[in-house]
Amino acid sequence: MRKLMRMLLALVLVLAIAAPMIPALAEEVETKEYDGPLPLYVTKETVKAYKHPDKESKVLKKLSGGDAVMVELVTKKGDWCGILIEDTKKGGQKIAWVLTKYLSEEMPQSFCKHDFGKWTVEIEPTCEHEGYRYRFCKLCGIRQEDSPKKLDHEWGKWKVSKEATCTKKGERVRTCKNCGEQQKEEYLEDHDFGAWKMTKEPTCTEKGERVHTCKVCGTEKKQELDKLPHDYEYRVTLEATDHSAGVRSKVCKVCGHVGGEESFDPEGTIRRGAKGEEVRYIQQLLVEQGYLNAGGADGVFGGGTEKALMKYQQDRNLNPDGIAWPQTRADLEHDYGPWETVKQMTRAEAGERVRVCRGCGFEQHEIIEPGTVFERGRRGEDVRALQQIIKEVGYDAGSFDGIYGKKLDAALAGFAQAEGMIVEEGKVRPADVDAVVNAWLETIPADTWMGEGDVNSPVNLALTVTAEGGADDSGVTSYSWSLTNLGTEKAMFNALLLTFGDTPDFKQEDLVMVLDGVELKPGAANSASGSFNADDEWGEGNLNFAAMAVSEVTGAKWLSNAVTFENASTAGAKTIAPMVSDVDVNNLADGIYPVSFDRGDVFSGASGIYMNAVHIYTQDWYDIVDVNTLAVGDTIVVEGEEVPVLSLDNTEYGIEVNADQDARAFVLASQEDSNGFFIRGLDDMTTYTDHGETALMIAPEATFTDAWDIEKEPVTVNADGIVEAMQTSENDAFTQFNTTVRVEGGKVVEINRVFVP
Numbered sequence: 001m002r003k004l005m006r007m008l009l010a011l012v013l014v015l016a017i018a019a020p021m022i023p024a025l026a027e028e029v030e031t032k033e034y035d036g037p038l039p040l041y042v043t044k045e046t047v048k049a050y051k052h053p054d055k056e057s058k059v060l061k062k063l064s065g066g067d068a069v070m071v072e073l074v075t076k077k078g079d080w081c082g083i084l085i086e087d088t089k090k091g092g093q094k095i096a097w098v099l100t101k102y103l104s105e106e107m108p109q110s111f112c113k114h115d116f117g118k119w120t121v122e123i124e125p126t127c128e129h130e131g132y133r134y135r136f137c138k139l140c141g142i143r144q145e146d147s148p149k150k151l152d153h154e155w156g157k158w159k160v161s162k163e164a165t166c167t168k169k170g171e172r173v174r175t176c177k178n179c180g181e182q183q184k185e186e187y188l189e190d191h192d193f194g195a196w197k198m199t200k201e202p203t204c205t206e207k208g209e210r211v212h213t214c215k216v217c218g219t220e221k222k223q224e225l226d227k228l229p230h231d232y233e234y235r236v237t238l239e240a241t242d243h244s245a246g247v248r249s250k251v252c253k254v255c256g257h258v259g260g261e262e263s264f265d266p267e268g269t270i271r272r273g274a275k276g277e278e279v280r281y282i283q284q285l286l287v288e289q290g291y292l293n294a295g296g297a298d299g300v301f302g303g304g305t306e307k308a309l310m311k312y313q314q315d316r317n318l319n320p321d322g323i324a325w326p327q328t329r330a331d332l333e334h335d336y337g338p339w340e341t342v343k344q345m346t347r348a349e350a351g352e353r354v355r356v357c358r359g360c361g362f363e364q365h366e367i368i369e370p371g372t373v374f375e376r377g378r379r380g381e382d383v384r385a386l387q388q389i390i391k392e393v394g395y396d397a398g399s400f401d402g403i404y405g406k407k408l409d410a411a412l413a414g415f416a417q418a419e420g421m422i423v424e425e426g427k428v429r430p431a432d433v434d435a436v437v438n439a440w441l442e443t444i445p446a447d448t449w450m451g452e453g454d455v456n457s458p459v460n461l462a463l464t465v466t467a468e469g470g471a472d473d474s475g476v477t478s479y480s481w482s483l484t485n486l487g488t489e490k491a492m493f494n495a496l497l498l499t500f501g502d503t504p505d506f507k508q509e510d511l512v513m514v515l516d517g518v519e520l521k522p523g524a525a526n527s528a529s530g531s532f533n534a535d536d537e538w539g540e541g542n543l544n545f546a547a548m549a550v551s552e553v554t555g556a557k558w559l560s561n562a563v564t565f566e567n568a569s570t571a572g573a574k575t576i577a578p579m580v581s582d583v584d585v586n587n588l589a590d591g592i593y594p595v596s597f598d599r600g601d602v603f604s605g606a607s608g609i610y611m612n613a614v615h616i617y618t619q620d621w622y623d624i625v626d627v628n629t630l631a632v633g634d635t636i637v638v639e640g641e642e643v644p645v646l647s648l649d650n651t652e653y654g655i656e657v658n659a660d661q662d663a664r665a666f667v668l669a670s671q672e673d674s675n676g677f678f679i680r681g682l683d684d685m686t687t688y689t690d691h692g693e694t695a696l697m698i699a700p701e702a703t704f705t706d707a708w709d710i711e712k713e714p715v716t717v718n719a720d721g722i723v724e725a726m727q728t729s730e731n732d733a734f735t736q737f738n739t740t741v742r743v744e745g746g747k748v749v750e751i752n753r754v755f756v757p
Contacts, residue, residue, distance in 0.1 A: 132146075342354055484580075500542065611696045611698060631648070708756075739752070
């Protein structure tokens with residue numbers, strides 16, 4: 001410091017004689033130029049640099065001990081130094097003033113971030129003593145010393161002074177090559193064992209044993225051998241068919257142990273998860289018949305392909321399980337001609353039609369059922385509904401057990417005798433059902449016939465009916481229907497009502513009836529659905545549909561919206577709703593689910609990491625056939641609201657609905673490998689269905705990838721860091737719009753959160 005002060009004072013004196021004064025950055029500070037810049041170091045822990053050479057002006061920068069600065073100017077008195085700092089507003093550099101007493105030519109050792117040179121070794125370490133070395137910091141000159149530890153002895157080979165055997169100890173010694181120190185020890189030779197001999201062969205039920213013996217001393221060493229694995233072979237207990245899996249057991253050929261049953265598919269079956277050209281072939285057949293988007297033919301059997309196949313199977317009266325059985329594949333591959341009616345359908349009896357494959361002559365027969373027909377022994381909710389309704393009109397069919405037995409026959413016989421009808425024992429015809437239902441409807445007083453519900457009603461029934469094209473050659477039109485309860489109370493769906501007439505009067509005599517009996521939970525949690533065939537000759541005028549349900553709370557009767565077609569062979573306006581997703585939140589199937597939860601409900605417990613109070617969602621999807629046949633005048637159910645379709649426009653983003661109209665506007669968009677469309681609103685948000693709340697366990701191998709901040713790289717942590725990562729995140733929003741979990745085997749194996757604008 002003294003040296004610096006001497007230098008500065010001398011410098012000021014010289015400059016006062018040899019050079020004129022100049023202002024420092026127009027601040028009227030008298031300074032002198034000198035040959036600089038001069039590098040100095042800050043000697044205090046914190047030093048302020050001011051705008052002017054005084055302590056009253058603005059602080060431009062704070063310096064830390066050990067910082068290097070460049071001095072450009074000094075005041076006449078030498079008490080202040082002008083140093084260069086960055087000008088953050090205008091760019092470049094500017095002058096700030098620091099007291100001279102806080103600067104030094106030498107780096108202060110207490111603040112130095114040392115940059116040491118090479119070690120100078122004075123004493124090399126050996127196996128007898130430690131070493132000694134030192135080095136200096138290039139910045140502050142501080143000396144650092146070190147004493148390397150002793151080296152390990154470098155031992156030579158053992159020299160035997162007394163021979164040993166495997167039973168008698170010997171002696172040996174070895175010497176360090178560097179210092180000459182010796183190490184002595186007693187030792188035994190290892191046993192010289194012979195070959196292993198089997199004393200007990202292992203089997204799949206018992207462990208085995210083997211032994212080997214020392215050639216010198218006769219010591220034996222035994223070893224237990226593990227059981228052998230079972231030698232299984234498959235034995236079929238149920239043969240597979242062309243449309244169903246078989247069952248086989250694994251049986252050990254040695255001991256007869258049964259390793260459990262498993263199902264197996266007939267040859268040629270393809271299921272979800274399969275990949276390859278065979279899958280692509282099935283997908284292309286589905287594309288050709290309008291059940292799958294063209295982009296879905298990618299050779300990967302995913303959820304979209306499965307849903308498309310289920311829809312095809314349902315339409316073809318095959319088991320709608322979404323599996324490409326040989327039967328389904330053969331049906332897809334046939335080149336059928338037109339349907340021909342071989343037996344006309346009547347009100348009391350089913351009809352029959354047939355079509356022939358042009359390639360192989362295969363005949364496909366289809367029964368045209370006029371309505372629900374029960375035979376004795378049938379079980380189901382539709383039987384239970386009929387038992388309930390016939391009791392409403394005064395005839396006891398026994399308990400509501402859903403079993404068609406003698407008591408229901410007796411009740412129907414009593415009803416028929418009173419009504420002047422003829423019934424067939426052991427069988428209920430559609431005409432019989434119609435008569436019972438008409439009698440029941442007449443018993444409902446007008447003040448308890450509640451009519452169509454609204455969004456605030458305890459029961460709010462939304463009915464959708466779709467005509468599957470026009471009438472066929474026999475004058476029959478096929479209709480599919482579904483019913484959803486958007487209200488707040490449970491209801492028991494009893495009947496689908498069909499009548500002809502210019503007005504939808506469902507208390508007139510010419511009425512057709514379909515029974516079901518499905519329990520409808522509130523909030524669109526589940527629905528009833530089915531299909532129906534209508535003959536043009538059944539009546540005149542419009543064909544009207546409505547559904548009846550009974551509140552489980554009050555017993556009040558509720559009627560759905562009425563769906564009207566201009567006639568039995570022409571499709572009218574329709575209402576489409578999201579496809580129903582069957583999700584059991586307490587037993588989640590493997591898959592990816594949108595979720596919402598509070599990050600405080602993710603915690604570590606005694607048995608692992610849990611997610612508590614997690615809401616499970618599925619994205620709302622609309623059937624591809626429904627959307628592709630959508631027309632102006634139809635209605636779409638969006639988040640429980642029936643939205644009229646006022647306009648449709650095909651764009652690169654999807655089908656725009658109600659653009660520039662006085663109604664809710666949105667886009668119906670599709671994705672590859674999907675069997676439907678989802679809604680993207682004007683806020684770019686999709687719609688979801690909440691299936692309820694559950695608790696999930698996070699698997700030990702799980703990961704959490706967080707990409708909520710688009711300006712940062714995604715961060716991935718393993719299971720042991722998930723809780724901390726969520727608790728310390730700047731964003732506490734975990735919703736169905738930005739967060740998904742992947743579930744395998746009932747546990748969460750992956751959590752992902754993405755950026756949502």
